[in-house]
Amino acid sequence: MGCPREGLKEKKRRALAILEALKEAYPGAKTELKHNSPFQLLVATVLSAQATDKSVNEATPALFARFPNAQALAQALPEEVEPYIKRIGLYRTKARNLVALARKLLEEHGGEVPKDKRALMRLPGVGWKTATVVLGAAFGVPGIAVDTHVARLARRLCLSQAKSPEGIGKDLEALFPKKDWVFVHHALVLHGRYVCLARKPRCGDCPLAAHCPSRQEG
Known part of the structure:
Protein backbone atom coordinates (compact mmCIF):
# COMPACT_ATOMS: atom_id res chain seq x y z
CA MET A 1 0.00 0.00 0.00
CA GLY A 2 1.43 3.36 -1.02
CA CYS A 3 1.42 6.59 0.90
CA PRO A 4 -1.72 8.74 0.70
CA ARG A 5 -1.73 12.13 -0.92
CA GLU A 6 -2.06 14.51 1.98
CA GLY A 7 -1.12 18.08 2.70
CA LEU A 8 1.02 19.20 5.61
CA LYS A 9 -2.02 19.89 7.81
CA GLU A 10 -3.40 16.40 7.26
CA LYS A 11 -0.02 14.82 7.85
CA LYS A 12 0.45 16.82 11.05
CA ARG A 13 -2.99 15.77 12.24
CA ARG A 14 -2.11 12.12 11.64
CA ALA A 15 1.27 12.60 13.33
CA LEU A 16 -0.46 13.96 16.44
CA ALA A 17 -2.75 10.92 16.49
CA ILE A 18 0.34 8.70 16.22
CA LEU A 19 1.93 10.64 19.07
CA GLU A 20 -1.06 10.07 21.34
CA ALA A 21 -1.04 6.36 20.53
CA LEU A 22 2.70 6.19 21.28
CA LYS A 23 2.20 7.94 24.62
CA GLU A 24 -0.45 5.42 25.58
CA ALA A 25 1.62 2.44 24.45
CA TYR A 26 5.05 3.59 25.71
CA PRO A 27 4.62 5.99 28.63
CA GLY A 28 7.98 7.12 29.93
CA ALA A 29 9.84 5.71 26.91
CA LYS A 30 13.60 6.06 27.27
CA THR A 31 16.82 4.51 26.02
CA GLU A 32 17.42 0.87 26.89
CA LEU A 33 21.18 1.44 27.02
CA LYS A 34 22.32 1.07 30.64
CA HIS A 35 24.35 3.98 31.99
CA ASN A 36 24.94 6.04 35.13
CA SER A 37 26.27 9.26 33.62
CA TRP A 128 24.82 13.20 14.00
CA LYS A 129 22.68 10.33 15.32
CA THR A 130 24.86 9.61 18.36
CA ALA A 131 25.10 13.31 19.23
CA THR A 132 21.32 13.72 18.97
CA VAL A 133 20.67 10.64 21.12
CA VAL A 134 23.08 11.73 23.85
CA LEU A 135 21.85 15.33 23.95
CA GLY A 136 18.25 14.17 24.25
CA ALA A 137 18.68 11.30 26.70
CA ALA A 138 21.32 12.91 28.91
CA PHE A 139 20.35 16.59 28.82
CA GLY A 140 16.81 16.77 27.45
CA VAL A 141 17.90 18.75 24.40
CA PRO A 142 15.08 18.44 21.81
CA GLY A 143 15.86 16.34 18.75
CA ILE A 144 14.67 13.22 16.92
CA ALA A 145 17.61 10.91 16.34
CA VAL A 146 17.15 8.47 13.47
CA ASP A 147 18.40 4.90 13.65
CA THR A 148 17.28 1.97 11.51
CA HIS A 149 14.05 1.54 13.52
CA VAL A 150 13.04 5.19 13.29
CA ALA A 151 13.89 5.33 9.59
CA ARG A 152 11.80 2.21 8.88
CA LEU A 153 8.80 3.51 10.82
CA ALA A 154 9.02 6.97 9.25
CA ARG A 155 8.68 5.33 5.83
CA ARG A 156 5.98 2.85 6.80
CA LEU A 157 3.94 5.53 8.55
CA CYS A 158 4.42 7.78 5.49
CA LEU A 159 5.86 10.56 7.63
CA SER A 160 9.07 10.90 5.61
CA GLN A 161 10.52 9.58 2.39
CA ALA A 162 13.89 11.29 2.90
CA LYS A 163 16.97 9.17 2.24
CA SER A 164 19.37 10.41 4.92
CA PRO A 165 18.91 10.15 8.72
CA GLU A 166 19.29 13.90 8.98
CA GLY A 167 16.58 14.42 6.35
CA ILE A 168 14.21 12.00 8.06
CA GLY A 169 14.85 13.68 11.41
CA LYS A 170 14.09 17.10 9.91
CA ASP A 171 10.81 15.82 8.43
CA LEU A 172 9.75 14.26 11.73
CA GLU A 173 10.66 17.35 13.73
CA ALA A 174 8.40 19.39 11.42
CA LEU A 175 5.44 17.13 12.27
CA PHE A 176 5.72 16.66 16.04
CA PRO A 177 5.74 19.25 18.86
CA LYS A 178 9.29 20.15 19.91
CA LYS A 179 8.63 19.22 23.54
CA ASP A 180 7.93 15.64 22.41
CA TRP A 181 10.90 15.12 20.09
CA VAL A 182 13.02 13.12 22.52
CA PHE A 183 10.03 10.96 23.50
CA VAL A 184 9.14 10.36 19.84
CA HIS A 185 12.64 9.03 19.15
CA HIS A 186 12.61 6.61 22.08
CA ALA A 187 9.01 5.48 21.50
CA LEU A 188 9.59 4.81 17.80
CA VAL A 189 12.74 2.83 18.62
CA LEU A 190 10.79 0.65 21.08
CA HIS A 191 7.92 0.23 18.63
CA GLY A 192 10.29 -0.76 15.84
CA ARG A 193 12.17 -3.13 18.10
CA TYR A 194 9.16 -5.01 19.49
CA VAL A 195 6.16 -4.50 17.17
CA CYS A 196 6.90 -2.99 13.74
CA LEU A 197 9.60 -5.53 12.97
CA ALA A 198 11.70 -5.23 9.84
CA ARG A 199 10.78 -8.55 8.21
CA LYS A 200 7.37 -9.31 9.65
CA PRO A 201 5.57 -6.39 11.32
CA ARG A 202 3.03 -7.40 13.94
CA CYS A 203 0.23 -5.27 12.50
CA GLY A 204 -2.45 -7.16 14.42
CA ASP A 205 -0.88 -6.04 17.70
CA CYS A 206 0.00 -2.51 16.58
CA PRO A 207 -1.46 0.47 18.49
CA LEU A 208 -0.60 2.68 15.49
CA ALA A 209 -2.43 0.56 12.92
CA ALA A 210 -5.38 2.93 12.58
CA HIS A 211 -2.99 5.69 11.48
CA CYS A 212 -0.64 3.58 9.33
CA PRO A 213 -1.09 3.49 5.53
CA SER A 214 1.26 0.47 5.33
CA ARG A 215 -0.64 -1.76 7.73
CA GLN A 216 -1.22 -5.32 6.59
CA GLU A 217 -4.68 -6.77 7.08
CA GLY A 218 -5.30 -10.19 8.54
Missing part, protein backbone atom coordinates in the same frame (compact mmCIF):
# COMPACT_ATOMS: atom_id res chain seq x y z
CA PRO A 38 26.31 11.25 30.37
CA PHE A 39 29.81 9.89 29.72
CA GLN A 40 28.65 6.28 30.06
CA LEU A 41 25.66 6.99 27.82
CA LEU A 42 28.00 8.47 25.21
CA VAL A 43 30.24 5.40 25.32
CA ALA A 44 27.28 3.01 25.14
CA THR A 45 25.77 4.90 22.21
CA VAL A 46 29.06 4.82 20.30
CA LEU A 47 29.24 1.07 20.95
CA SER A 48 25.64 0.57 19.76
CA ALA A 49 26.43 1.54 16.15
CA GLN A 50 25.83 -1.57 14.03
CA ALA A 51 25.22 -3.56 17.22
CA THR A 52 22.25 -4.41 19.40
CA ASP A 53 21.52 -2.67 22.69
CA LYS A 54 21.46 -6.12 24.27
CA SER A 55 25.05 -6.85 23.25
CA VAL A 56 26.15 -3.43 24.47
CA ASN A 57 24.39 -3.85 27.82
CA GLU A 58 26.11 -7.21 28.29
CA ALA A 59 29.53 -5.61 27.79
CA THR A 60 29.29 -2.26 29.56
CA PRO A 61 29.01 -3.31 33.24
CA ALA A 62 32.56 -4.71 33.23
CA LEU A 63 33.79 -1.94 30.92
CA PHE A 64 32.40 0.81 33.18
CA ALA A 65 33.69 -0.91 36.31
CA ARG A 66 37.19 -0.68 34.84
CA PHE A 67 36.78 2.69 33.06
CA PRO A 68 33.97 4.59 34.82
CA ASN A 69 34.77 8.04 33.44
CA ALA A 70 36.75 9.93 30.81
CA GLN A 71 39.74 10.31 33.13
CA ALA A 72 40.11 6.55 33.51
CA LEU A 73 39.49 5.71 29.87
CA ALA A 74 41.90 8.39 28.65
CA GLN A 75 44.74 6.58 30.43
CA ALA A 76 44.05 3.30 28.63
CA LEU A 77 45.39 1.83 25.43
CA PRO A 78 42.90 0.55 22.86
CA GLU A 79 44.31 -2.95 23.41
CA GLU A 80 43.20 -2.73 27.06
CA VAL A 81 39.66 -1.81 26.04
CA GLU A 82 39.22 -4.44 23.33
CA PRO A 83 38.67 -7.48 25.61
CA TYR A 84 35.68 -5.78 27.24
CA ILE A 85 33.88 -5.15 23.95
CA LYS A 86 35.12 -8.05 21.84
CA ARG A 87 31.63 -9.45 21.25
CA ILE A 88 30.43 -6.14 19.80
CA GLY A 89 30.79 -5.47 16.07
CA LEU A 90 33.76 -3.38 14.90
CA TYR A 91 35.27 -3.65 18.37
CA ARG A 92 38.83 -2.73 17.38
CA THR A 93 37.75 0.49 15.67
CA LYS A 94 35.41 1.30 18.54
CA ALA A 95 38.15 0.72 21.12
CA ARG A 96 40.41 3.18 19.31
CA ASN A 97 37.61 5.72 19.02
CA LEU A 98 36.62 5.43 22.68
CA VAL A 99 40.14 6.04 23.94
CA ALA A 100 40.60 8.98 21.56
CA LEU A 101 37.17 10.31 22.55
CA ALA A 102 38.02 10.17 26.25
CA ARG A 103 41.32 11.96 25.69
CA LYS A 104 39.62 14.71 23.69
CA LEU A 105 36.95 15.11 26.37
CA LEU A 106 39.73 15.52 28.93
CA GLU A 107 41.75 17.95 26.83
CA GLU A 108 38.92 20.12 25.54
CA HIS A 109 36.01 19.71 27.96
CA GLY A 110 37.50 18.90 31.35
CA GLY A 111 36.33 15.31 31.06
CA GLU A 112 32.67 16.31 30.78
CA VAL A 113 30.32 15.56 27.89
CA PRO A 114 29.55 18.83 26.07
CA LYS A 115 25.94 19.89 25.60
CA ASP A 116 26.68 21.28 22.15
CA LYS A 117 25.96 19.12 19.09
CA ARG A 118 28.85 20.43 17.01
CA ALA A 119 31.29 19.83 19.85
CA LEU A 120 29.96 16.30 20.28
CA MET A 121 30.28 15.56 16.58
CA ARG A 122 33.95 16.54 16.67
CA LEU A 123 34.61 13.61 19.02
CA PRO A 124 35.96 10.39 17.46
CA GLY A 125 33.20 7.92 16.64
CA VAL A 126 30.39 10.42 17.20
CA GLY A 127 28.11 11.34 14.30
